[in-house]
Structure formats: C-alpha cells, structure tokens
Amino acid sequence: MKKKSNRGRKKNRVFRLRVGDSFVMLAPEQASAMAGVSLKTVYHWIAGTKTPSPQVQQLMEIRAGGLFPWQGWEGWRMLPDTGRLVAPNGYSFMPGELAWWSLEKALRAELQRENAALRVQVQTLRAQIQEQAANNLLTFPKAKKNRA
The missing domain is CATH 1.20.5 (Single alpha-helices involved in coiled-coils or other helix-helix interfaces)
Structure with missing residues (x-):
C-alpha cells in the first residue's frame, strides 16, 4: 500500500501570532478574516514561504490582542469582540x-x-x-x- 502524502493537508495547521510577549494561536480562517487576505496566503505564512507585511502584522496584533503599539497610546486598548476603544481610566467608547x-x-x-x-x-x-x-x-x- 502506497503512503499518502501530507501535501495539501491543512486541517491541523494554526497561525501563531505574536502579541506582546506571548503568542495567540489562530485558525487559518480567523487569521484570514483578521488580515483581510485569502486562506491560501495564510497557509503560505504558516508554511514559512511568505511572511505578512509589517502593516498586516500590526493590524492582526491590534485585532487579536486589543493593544495599540504606537507611542502615546500606552494604556489604551480595543476590545476585539465589540470593537470598543478603552481609555487608560477605564472609560470605553464606540x-x-x-x-x-x-x-x-x-x-x-x-x-x-x-x-x-x-x-x-x-x-x-x-x-x-x-x-x-x-x-x-x-x-x-x-x-x-x-x-x-
């Protein structure tokens, strides 16, 4: 019996996104939706044949972790599930x-x-x-x- 190739099998793959000091594991569908790219592109990222651009990487970090990486926005965050902007004092805005x-x-x-x-x-x-x-x-x- 001939062994089947693993090529083309993408079921168990996850995209590791670095957010701050930790990593967030995203399903390829989630990563695709966050970055606004195709699933095929995400699979290239997972395989290591391509890397996301720095802008896409920042966008995904903001969407996944809710933190803003820019100077002057320390303490501000965004709630990924609702899209509310949260100030350092705890007030939140839509x-x-x-x-x-x-x-x-x-x-x-x-x-x-x-x-x-x-x-x-x-x-x-x-x-x-x-x-x-x-x-x-x-x-x-x-x-x-x-x-x-």
Whole structure:
C-alpha cells in the first residue's frame, strides 16, 4: 500500500501570532478574516514561504490582542469582540461616540481665533486711550453734585 502524502493537508495547521510577549494561536480562517487576505496566503505564512507585511502584522496584533503599539497610546486598548476603544481610566467608547470629539476640537479652535482677535482689539483701544490721555485730549465730564 502506497503512503499518502501530507501535501495539501491543512486541517491541523494554526497561525501563531505574536502579541506582546506571548503568542495567540489562530485558525487559518480567523487569521484570514483578521488580515483581510485569502486562506491560501495564510497557509503560505504558516508554511514559512511568505511572511505578512509589517502593516498586516500590526493590524492582526491590534485585532487579536486589543493593544495599540504606537507611542502615546500606552494604556489604551480595543476590545476585539465589540470593537470598543478603552481609555487608560477605564472609560470605553464606540467609534460613533467619538464623532463629537472632532466637532469639539474645531469649535475650540474657532473660539481661540476669535479670542485672539478680540485681544488685539482690546490692546489697540487701550493704546489709543493712553495716547489721548497723554496728549490731554481726553476729558471726562464732571459729575454733578446732588443737593439734598
């Protein structure tokens, strides 16, 4: 009896994804869905004939482990099952809930521009008042005395 080749058998294979200091074992179907690539590509990764690009690797780490690998995002994480963004203080947000943030930022910038323009106007008026006072051009009406 002729022995069957193991070539083409992909049932027991898993993709090992490094997340931080540990590894996450993913079924090829899971890895394919996370990375947005075909199953054939994942099998190439498992066999070692190809490697995922650094961008795909980061995306899979974020999706599998929920941690953000970028500077400034320490303590932030994403819950892979719900997609909620969790802040270091424990508050969590859905992407749609963060839409107010960009609006708030734009409104704050507009108010800061208006505030700067008003400060310039106030400084100009103060300078004009000081100039007129120095030239004795500014006279204030005398107050009337009330006689009771």
